[in-house]
Amino acid sequence: MLNINKIHHAAIICSDYAKSKAFYTEVLGLPVIRETYRAERNSYKLDLLVGKDHQIELFSFPGAPPRPSYPEAQGLRHLAFEVDDIEEAVQKLQNQGVAVEPVRIDETTGKRFTFFSDPDALPLELYEK
Structure with a gap:
C-alpha cells in the first residue's frame, strides 16, 4: 500500500490563459508561486498557492478539447x-x-x-x- 500524505495539487487546462490567470489570481486571490512558458509546447504553466501548502497548476495547451458536459460528466x-x-x-x-x-x-x-x-x-x- 502507498503511504500518501496529502493531495499536492490539482491541474486545470484552460481555454484562455490570460482570462483564467486573471480569474484565479485576481478574483480568487490565489498567489503565484511561479509562471513558466514552455516554448516547445507553446504552453504556459502557472503554479498557484492554495492555503499554506496546496497548489493548483493552471495550464494552457493550444487546441485542447472542451469539457464534455456539465455537471455530471465522468472524471x-x-x-x-x-x-x-x-x-x-x-x-x-x-x-x-x-x-x-x-x-x-x-x-x-x-x-x-x-x-x-x-x-x-x-x-x-x-x-x-
Missing part, C-alpha cells in the same frame, strides 16, 4: 475550496461579477456550501469550515 466532478465565512466569500465573488448558486446545507455534515464556475465552466465549490 473530476468539481474542485472545492474551504472558507471560514461562506457569506463573505460569496459576496466577494459577486462583487467581482461571478455568478454564485444559492448557499445550501450539506445533509451529511450540516456545513454550508455553494457552487460557481471558472471561465471555462469548471465547477468550483465553496465549503464552509
